[in-house]
Amino acid sequence: MDEEYKDKEEEQQPEENGSAELHSILYGGEYSEYGDALGSGEEEEERRPVKLKTFSSKETPEEPGKKQKIKTETSKKITTIIIVSAVIAAAVVLVAIFAPSWFRSNVEEPPVLYEGEVLSDSRRVMMFEHLERKQIQSVEVHNQYGEYTVYYNAETESFAFLGLEGAPYNEELFSQLIVAAGFPLISDRFLPGEERAELSEYGLGPDDSPSYYIVTTRPAEGEEVRRYKVLIGKPSLTENYYYCMVEGRDIVYILEQSIKTTLLADVKSLLTPILTYPIEDNSYLTNISQIMIAKNGELFVLVQYQDEQANVPGVENFGVTVPYIVTKPVEYDAATERMTAMLGQIVNMTGKELLEYNIYDVVPAVDENGDPVLDENGEQDYDYVMKPEIAEKYGLGSPAYDIYYKYKTAEGPVIDVLVSISEKQRGEDGVEFYYVASHMFDTIARMNASSLTFLDWTLMDYLDKPIFSVNIDKVSRITLTSAGKKYDFELTGTGDGLAAVETANGRTTFKGDDKDVGVNHGIRNFRKFYQTLLGINREDFTEEPAEGERALLLTVEVSFRNGTSRTYRFYSYSERRCFMTVNDRGEFYVMRSMVRKLVSDAEKLLNYETVDPSADK
Numbered sequence: 001m002d003e004e005y006k007d008k009e010e011e012q013q014p015e016e017n018g019s020a021e022l023h024s025i026l027y028g029g030e031y032s033e034y035g036d037a038l039g040s041g042e043e044e045e046e047r048r049p050v051k052l053k054t055f056s057s058k059e060t061p062e063e064p065g066k067k068q069k070i071k072t073e074t075s076k077k078i079t080t081i082i083i084v085s086a087v088i089a090a091a092v093v094l095v096a097i098f099a100p101s102w103f104r105s106n107v108e109e110p111p112v113l114y115e116g117e118v119l120s121d122s123r124r125v126m127m128f129e130h131l132e133r134k135q136i137q138s139v140e141v142h143n144q145y146g147e148y149t150v151y152y153n154a155e156t157e158s159f160a161f162l163g164l165e166g167a168p169y170n171e172e173l174f175s176q177l178i179v180a181a182g183f184p185l186i187s188d189r190f191l192p193g194e195e196r197a198e199l200s201e202y203g204l205g206p207d208d209s210p211s212y213y214i215v216t217t218r219p220a221e222g223e224e225v226r227r228y229k230v231l232i233g234k235p236s237l238t239e240n241y242y243y244c245m246v247e248g249r250d251i252v253y254i255l256e257q258s259i260k261t262t263l264l265a266d267v268k269s270l271l272t273p274i275l276t277y278p279i280e281d282n283s284y285l286t287n288i289s290q291i292m293i294a295k296n297g298e299l300f301v302l303v304q305y306q307d308e309q310a311n312v313p314g315v316e317n318f319g320v321t322v323p324y325i326v327t328k329p330v331e332y333d334a335a336t337e338r339m340t341a342m343l344g345q346i347v348n349m350t351g352k353e354l355l356e357y358n359i360y361d362v363v364p365a366v367d368e369n370g371d372p373v374l375d376e377n378g379e380q381d382y383d384y385v386m387k388p389e390i391a392e393k394y395g396l397g398s399p400a401y402d403i404y405y406k407y408k409t410a411e412g413p414v415i416d417v418l419v420s421i422s423e424k425q426r427g428e429d430g431v432e433f434y435y436v437a438s439h440m441f442d443t444i445a446r447m448n449a450s451s452l453t454f455l456d457w458t459l460m461d462y463l464d465k466p467i468f469s470v471n472i473d474k475v476s477r478i479t480l481t482s483a484g485k486k487y488d489f490e491l492t493g494t495g496d497g498l499a500a501v502e503t504a505n506g507r508t509t510f511k512g513d514d515k516d517v518g519v520n521h522g523i524r525n526f527r528k529f530y531q532t533l534l535g536i537n538r539e540d541f542t543e544e545p546a547e548g549e550r551a552l553l554l555t556v557e558v559s560f561r562n563g564t565s566r567t568y569r570f571y572s573y574s575e576r577r578c579f580m581t582v583n584d585r586g587e588f589y590v591m592r593s594m595v596r597k598l599v600s601d602a603e604k605l606l607n608y609e610t611v612d613p614s615a616d617k
Helices: 018-026 028-032 064-098 171-182 196-202 256-261 336-347 390-396 523-534 592-606
Strands: 135-143 146-153 160-161 187-192 211-217 226-235 241-246 252-256 287-294 299-303 326-329 353-359 362-363 382-386 400-406 412-423 432-438 443-449 475-482 485-492 497-501 508-511 553-559 565-572 576-580 587-589
Touching: 018 443, 028 226, 171 211, 171 256, 196 226, 226 256, 241 256, 252 256, 287 336, 336 400, 353 390, 382 390, 475 592, 485 592, 497 523, 508 523, 508 592, 523 592, 553 592, 565 592, 587 592
Parallel strands: none
Antiparallel strands: 135 146, 135 211, 146 160, 187 252, 211 226, 226 241, 241 252, 287 299, 287 400, 299 326, 353 443, 362 382, 400 412, 412 432, 432 443, 475 485, 475 553, 485 497, 497 508, 553 565, 565 576, 576 587
């Protein structure tokens, strides 16, 4: 029994170095022996935890009479010492794991640099010197999605994608790409050994096809152009890091995962899927001179901006009541609110997702006889033809819609913009969308149908509902002929100075305020008659009645101060409807009651009776 109370020698076992253990876990297996090359590169003297002894290894002889007392006191001491030893041992382990630097010298040696490496201001090893944006000429990227090159264009003083010059890109993501290429952050490095086959474990072996990028510096006076090719291998098990190598070195670097969303990403994620010429202000409301929409290859509607031709030469601009007119299939005033909505959707065509780029082949243009087509300079002209496989994939071989418009920039040049649009599609989520091809940016993007609602409009939706919507100050003459009687009004002056003279029935004059010249003798009553003309609306499309099924009810000729004119004819073909033509072309009907009211109000003018445009008769 006394044997178990003999003094014992307890010894604290030495702990493994904490950083070495972590390095072994990170790189594993045989590569842990190379250590962390970001350190001094020389073996540091390890300070192992001091061995702790609870008791001496030799026994101390005791007198036989004191044996029992010693036994009791020894038991108490053993218990106390065991507790204290356990606390000390735990503290040593925690310190060894969490603060290995406490066992080292406070003065750290600078890291060893291999050929080509540099040390940053923060004493961090870099694969090569920090290349800022202003120093980079190009970045060529090859990854699992394909290859692309961004380069600095000295003429425009901006970066562009090779083959996609002018294509807009996400500036934030692009900046991240430039930083990732020119300032790759290394978290560690190691030497994989002499056998290059071992590199396959990191996706960098001779039989692997790793992603890579090549960064080239911009030419600068007194400096050589530098070029670095960086191979990108496998990710770590947690995908927090990627194994990389610089061409010409046998050092494996470990880069942070930021390259996953930049250098390893699809270039389509960098490009902004803008499909039409970007306009930052509201100038499109006045600077778009022409809009053409075709359906299934045939002209559907052509809209012209009429500001210039609406004004009298040499006369101050009155302001245009309806700035757009529909010139095809027939000439009608366009619905102002509708035009504003349509133009807003066209100039802001940005896709939800970029799907393809470099979609067109450039081929020499030929005429129907196969002869070359020459441009205005007498040189060979070229056509852009969508690649067959892309056209088939997105249903754009024969587009459902083609939209073309001309935009005059603030600098003066006119930009031609053309997009082609597929039939409406429906996604698995039930959302309707279109495939839209941009001729300007050589791309295809997906656009939600909710952003292109005007594609569902009928021709009627583009037209101003009133048959006539022109500021009275632009009119020089109004002539009505009905049932053999003629009313002919000549207009002069503008604003408060406007005057109207009826010349066919005794030169009745309407000018000035009615209160000054007599009740219903002034221009106010004539303006009410003009409101009746403005109140005649197109109701809907209709087939043209046969000659024997219609009768001419009224002819209205309107001349404008810019020298143009329109002739409206109203043919009665039913009890309630009149077929209307404008310059002998027609597709609509109006209500017969409104035609009769216009003639009635003209007669009231001659009789100085009050004209009420809101009355039924």
